[in-house]
Amino acid sequence: xxxxxxxxxxxxxxxxxxxxxxxxxxxxxxxxxxxxxxxxxxxxxxxxxxxxxxxxxxxxxxxxxxxxxxxxxxxxxxxxxxxxxxxxxxxxxxxxxxxxxxxxxxxxxxxxxxxxxxxxxxxxxxxxxxxxxxxxxxxxxxxxxxxxxxxxxxxxxxxxxxxxxxxxxxxxxxxxxxxxxxxxxxxxxxxxxxxxxxxxxxxxxxxxxxxxxxxxxxxxxxxxxxxxxxxxxxxxxxxxxxxxxxxxxxxxxxxxxxxxxxxxxxxxxxxxxxxxxxxxxxxxxxxxxxxxxxxxxxxxxxxxxxxxxxxxxxxxxxxxxxxxxxxx
Amino acid sequence: xxxxxxxxxxxxxxxxxxxxxxxxxxxxxxxxxxxxxxxxxxxxxxxxxxxxxxxxxxxxxxxxxxxxxxxxxxxxxxxxxxxxxxxxxxxxxxxxxxxxxxxxxxxxxxxxxxxxxxxxxxxxxxxxxxxxxxxxxxxxxxxxxxxxxxxxxxxxxxxxxxxxxxxxxxxxxxxxxxxxxxxxxxxxxxxxxxxxxxxxxxxxxxxxxxxxxxxxxxxxxxxxxxxxxxxxxxxxxxxxxxxxxxxxxxxxxxxxxxxxxxxxxxxxxxxxxxxxxxxxxxxxxxxxxxxxxxxxxxxxxxxxxxxxxxxxxxxxxxxxxxxxxxxxxxxxxxxxxxxxxxxxxxxxxxxxxxxxxxxxxxxxxxxxxxxxxxxxxxxxxxxxxxxxxxxxxxxxxxxxxxxxxxxxxxxxxxxxxxxxxxxxxxxxxxxxxxxxxxxxxxxxxxxxxxxxxxxxxxxxxx
Ligand code: SF4
Ligand code: SF4
Numbered sequence: 060x061x062x063x064x065x066x067x068x069x070x071x072x073x074x075x076x077x078x079x080x081x082x083x084x085x086x087x088x089x090x091x092x093x094x095x096x097x098x099x100x101x102x103x104x105x106x107x108x109x110x111x112x113x114x115x116x117x118x119x120x121x122x123x124x125x126x127x128x129x130x131x132x133x134x135x136x137x138x139x140x141x142x143x144x145x146x147x148x149x150x151x152x153x154x155x156x157x158x159x160x161x162x163x164x165x166x167x168x169x170x171x172x173x174x175x176x177x178x179x180x181x182x183x184x185x186x187x188x189x190x191x192x193x194x195x196x197x198x199x200x201x202x203x204x205x206x207x208x209x210x211x212x213x214x215x216x217x218x219x220x221x222x223x224x225x226x227x228x229x230x231x232x233x234x235x236x237x238x239x240x241x242x243x244x245x246x247x248x249x250x251x252x253x254x255x256x257x258x259x260x261x262x263x264x265x266x267x268x269x270x271x272x273x274x275x276x277x278x279x280x281x282x283x284x285x286x287x288x289x290x291x292x293x294x295x296x297x298x299x300x301x302x303x304x305x306x307x308x309x310x311x312x313x314x315x316x317x318x319x320x321x322x323x324x325x326x327x328x329x330x331x332x333x334x335x336x337x338x339x340x341x342x343x344x345x346x347x348x349x350x351x352x353x354x355x356x357x358x359x360x361x362x363x364x365x366x367x368x369x370x371x372x373x374x375x376x377x378x379x380x381x382x383x384x385x386x387x
Numbered sequence: 388x389x390x391x392x393x394x395x396x397x398x399x400x401x402x403x404x405x406x407x408x409x410x411x412x413x414x415x416x417x418x419x420x421x422x423x424x425x426x427x428x429x430x431x432x433x434x435x436x437x438x439x440x441x442x443x444x445x446x447x448x449x450x451x452x453x454x455x456x457x458x459x460x461x462x463x464x465x466x467x468x469x470x471x472x473x474x475x476x477x478x479x480x481x482x483x484x485x486x487x488x489x490x491x492x493x494x495x496x497x498x499x500x501x502x503x504x505x506x507x508x509x510x511x512x513x514x515x516x517x518x519x520x521x522x523x524x525x526x527x528x529x530x531x532x533x534x535x536x537x538x539x540x541x542x543x544x545x546x547x548x549x550x551x552x553x554x555x556x557x558x559x560x561x562x563x564x565x566x567x568x569x570x571x572x573x574x575x576x577x578x579x580x581x582x583x584x585x586x587x588x589x590x591x592x593x594x595x596x597x598x599x600x601x602x603x604x605x606x607x608x609x610x611x612x613x614x615x616x617x618x619x620x621x622x623x624x625x626x627x628x629x630x631x632x633x634x635x636x637x638x639x640x641x642x643x644x645x646x647x648x649x650x651x652x653x654x655x656x657x658x659x660x661x662x663x664x665x666x667x668x669x670x671x672x673x674x675x676x677x678x679x680x681x682x683x684x685x686x687x688x689x690x691x692x693x694x695x696x697x698x699x700x701x702x703x704x705x706x707x708x709x710x711x712x713x714x715x716x717x718x719x720x721x722x723x724x725x726x727x728x729x730x731x732x733x734x735x736x737x738x739x740x741x742x743x744x745x746x747x748x749x750x751x752x753x754x755x756x757x758x759x760x761x762x763x764x765x766x767x768x769x770x771x772x773x774x775x776x777x778x779x780x781x782x783x784x785x786x787x788x789x790x791x792x793x794x795x796x797x798x799x800x801x802x803x804x805x806x807x808x809x810x811x812x813x814x815x816x817x818x819x820x821x822x823x824x825x826x827x828x829x830x831x832x833x834x835x836x837x838x839x840x841x842x843x844x845x846x847x848x849x
Binding site: 181233 | 439440441443445447450505508509510511512514515521522526529532614615617618619620765770771772773
């Protein structure tokens with residue numbers, strides 16, 4: 060069971076790589092590996108490969124793996140991606156409350172269905188004001204109360220703005236959960252489930268005792284995720300991590316690409332640019348100015364890195380607050 | 388008079404020496420029972436370690452529960468040592484002598500279990516040493532660890548120092564005890580011979596530590612208050628939290644002191660030495676502290692209840708009229724108002740039979756209040772709880788938590804009882820000194836004349 064699952068995961072990864080192999084050969088980000096799998100039958104398609112020491116040789120494409128990233132050391136992932144300041148903008152006017160961002164996030168992080176790092180809530184500020192959908196990831200605050208209280212530096216602020224958690228370090232005191240005013244953090248009360256989602260979105264096959272826990276994976280292995288924040292571990296806290304491993308590859312976080320309504324933008328404040336799923340890249344400052352962007356509970360002084368655009372001229376029906384189990 | 392006093396002093400020495408190593412009343416039964424309950428709790432903890440904190444009732448919203456409430460409770464109880472040994476010392480109270488060592492023992496045991504509680508609550512207790520290797524001094528948890536460690540050390544010293552002359556006395560006068568205990572007394576008495584110089588040094592050392600221990604005690608509990616006051620949560624984020632904790636703690640400590648005194652008085656047959664005076668005086672102290680705590684409660688809940696700010700309103704509604712109304716009003720009325728009324732009567736105060744249940748009432752109120760400080764707040768975060776998983780929007784401690792918490796209490800009592808197996812409950816030399824100087828009445832000793840050697844009065848009148 061164990062070996063089989065491992066294999067299928069590897070195959071899945073390799074498939075993704077081959078499609079990009081042609082483009083990558085021209086570049087330098089390719090390395091030869093997997094000689095151990097020689098027994099497998101090659102696909103017959105031959106590619107020319109430039110090795111790191113400048114030699115060109117021919118290999119069977121099925122024996123190649125694309126090195127999507129250089130493995131990131133623990134120290135590096137504590138510092139973050141140099142020169143970046145990640146920022147997110149959520150346009151509440153565009154959100155229809157479908158929850159696809161949550162589904163995409165759970166899929167990416169192999170979380171069980173109701174474990175929500177990004178939540179979609181029904182909000183109504185006062186009795187007569189219009190209800191709206193409120194999407195809430197971790198805000199990756201610039202003045203994060205959660206990291207302030209951590210006794211062992213297990214949760215920390217990186218230079219690129221991301222608030223991350225080192226679950227090899229976390230002692231599970233849950234002080235950060237008490238300190239976060241936005242209830243962004245969740246705890247692994249018991250042995251976490253590692254859920255493999257099938258290719259079809261939202262369709263889950265739960266394999267709670269599955270093999271491919273990341274702790275089994277050799278960190279120097281190319282398949283290992285570059286930042287090891289998102290492995291759920293018993294007795295540790297976790298939360299939305301802004302998908303730092305995607306950012307290393309220059310990709311958008313999964314919630315952004317999961318949102319069919321283009322409601323979430325993600326980008327770099329230093330470049331003053333944010334991008335949504337459709338690939339529209341806009342100026343952050345312009346966007347915030349034009350649409351009166353704001354941050355949630357600014358008065359707490361936590362300086363979130365997530366901005367909201369108010370739910371004006373909503374493009375989708377408002378939530379029915381009667382269905383909401385909100386206790387307020 | 389002088390001559391009479393001298394005789395009484397000798398009697399004190401004889402009687403107190405004879406109590407050392409005495410069997411606790413029904414010792415087998417009590418110690419056995421307490422041990423079994425404690426061991427059951429240890430078993431529950433091992434189970435919790437294996438399965439993870441999922442076996443508790445805590446979930447993502449209420450992420451702290453019974454264990455943290457008990458942490459606050461135990462830290463609180465530990466303040467009594469400083470109150471009795473330092474404050475009463477500064478005020479020159481003469482009846483304090485027989486209470487000194489009991490107070491220090493309560494403190495030691497309480498601070499010990501206060502140190503255990505957060506470890507029980509941790510997701511990764513095996514990583515505890517990270518606090519040393521990777522500690523961040525900015526975190527209030529680290530302050531708490533340092534404060535608890537300091538206070539524990541201080542209390543240990545404060546327990547030991549006045550013990551030295553007693554140990555020397557035991558070394559010189561006790562016969563017929565095991566070889567090990569002879570050696571122990573000798574070793575721990577560190578060559579005390581009672582010379583004037585030694586006395587002077589001891590008195591000075593005790594004077595210093597009684598001053599040092601007071602800020603330690605207050606800081607240790609203020610910092611536990613800060614653990615929650617330094618978060619941005621409705622009901623927690625208030626500057627009254629420090630004093631609120633400290634005075635709540637003194638109150639609970641005083642009630643605990645009365646209970647432990649009654650326990651030891653009965654168990655180790657100390658009716659001569661823990662008399663009505665002591666219970667009456669402590670009852671008065673308890674009265675003052677409960678009254679002041681009621682005042683703090685009115686401030687803590689009254690002011691936000693008047694303003695009714697949006698988030699406060701939801702929280703206070705839940706607390707006063709919602710899910711927590713029964714425990715809340717029990718604490719305010721049963722744990723404060725009624726005890727205040729009862730303690731106002733001298734008759735109740737000075738009768739040991741009556742004051743024990745009153746102190747127990749205050750104590751239960753204090754424990755429930757600690758629970759109310761921790762739990763209901765966590766159910767009212769700024770971002771509303773919506774579509775929670777089953778069991779996530781409430782907190783009901785599981786039997787595992789109850790087992791472990793109960794074991795905390797039994798362990799606490801067991802530690803005190805066992806601590807007084809080898810050491811005298813009442814500080815002998817200080818009591819003798821004080822009797823010599825002030826007479827028995829001032830010290831609060833009772834019925835000294837109508838009893839002879841070795842008090843063994845099972846049916847002694849209260
Ligand atoms: S939203 Fe909460 S968890 Fe995220 S950075 Fe801010 S305080 Fe920390
Ligand atoms: S639970 Fe972990 S990350 Fe959070 S404060 Fe404690 S040690 Fe730090």
